[in-house]
Amino acid sequence: MEDLSAQEEGCSSLSSDFISGTKNDDTPRFDPASPDEGQIDLVILHFNDVYEVESRKEEPAGGAARFATAIKKFSFLNPLIIFSGDCLNPSALSVITKGKHMIPILNALGVHFAVFGNHEFDFGLDLLEEYRKQIQFPWFLSNVQDKVTSEPLGHGIIKTIVTWNGVQIGFMGLVEEDWLDTLATINKSNLNYVDYVKVANELSVELKAKGAEVIIAMTHMKWVNDIRLAQSTEGIDLVLGGHDHDYGIKQVNGTWIVKSGSDFRNFTRINIKKVGEAFHYTFRKIDVLQHLEEDTHIQSIIQDSAQNLQTLLKEVLCPIDVELDGRVTTVRRVESNLGNLVTNAMLEATHADLALLNSGTLRSNRIHPIGNFTMHDLLSILPFMDALLVVRITGERLLEALENGVCRYPALDGRFPQVAGIEFGFDPNAEPGHRILRDSVKIQGQYLRRKHIYRLAVKEYLANGKDGYVMFQDCPRMFGTETAQMLFTVVMNHFESIKIVRGTKQCCSGHRMSLVTKSKSTSLIAFETRTDEQEAIIAVPGIEGRICHISQDMKEHLQQIRMERQEGFLDLLLI
């Protein structure tokens, strides 16, 4: 029996089980007993996806400080500590610190190897490169190459072999193709992606040839892709995954896949024992429970970061040369330049066709003067943690959404929309539900087509049907919340790119978020190309006629145009 029970007492959940098996044993066994410590050749501690450093009220309470105490209880076993990505963002603290507080925390935890998560790139590659110098462990990325440097993105390590407690272990780091689409600050066309199955097969052969006895793929991808990796490759023994935030252990095609929860609430202890020529694996889920003491060093890092927030909030995001109107009486009744700025940034981060924001999101209720626009100003505008999603929606449903947006006008209702990539007019005097003039709605410069599917950038809050936008609830989402950018961060990245374009900030990596350019048609949003002149870039958009109040005369005029358009179309058909 395991004599570790005393050490584990503080951190093991009562429900945690042992799952054990050797490779090619497809039936996991639940074993109430722990293996004999004397028979273990190697212990791995694995965790992934850590965002919130504070603990929660409900169990497992987690928190970085308790997590550190739990990890330290195993230090006498000389464990390998593996992290499967996503730590720099998003959290309430991260959006302000840009994830910097996570560096000393992960260093103090004694992480040995990690794979990049998509959120490591949220604040741009330049900042990640700076952080990489302070991080005391290597990051892996074996299947994405940066075309600018011809090196793995973020200078990730492709493969390595380490000897740990006498066992030779080969490592690689793999991500899925969707991972590339979620990097808001890096253009996919600047990357070379190779299918993780192909890379895993090649690297497994190389690592085996160099003497690796156990091969570990650290991954940051969805379960379905981890399963495909295990099904389609030979030679990988362990897939230590992240990105999904659930806890799970599966054996597929003789390969074990482990996902260890999220947010410093759980981790996995993996025991590896050599039995003849084969290796025997046992797994234990460790829950980080309330009664564990908090590690004082980690606690002080968190406290220092929180105290430092006031200083960080003074950072100038960008000098602005026009006033930004965030008054409730503006944003909840008419198009505002602040709404245009935020929705433009939503498109820049997602490259969706259009963006719609409920104006209740914009909380500052004041005019932001010309001059230095600071992090504090942005926080007063966007104080909530809002995940940004992209949904697929028909033109028909979009019309319903617009009707919902203006149905309470002139009341100062937070559902009133601010938009980008779309222009529309509404008759404030018409009955609610019949106010939008279909003939006035253009998306990306084209008249709305009812059956056409558009890609719409919205907050998760609206995608969940809030503020009356129930029509968004059933719309398919193009990616999950765990992949989403934070609204606050995308506006911050907009200003970062503006500074780079204006030459007030250097861009060492050659990667930044693409900006939208000025265009003659209000609703036509174009993204910059390398040849665009600096003047074509929009730092703060003006009022462009995206949302128009329409009178009876204008209504008749628009109907007339529509009829002429249809006649012209018929004429074309007759030719």
Ligand SMILES: [Zn+2]
């Ligand atoms: Zn992720």
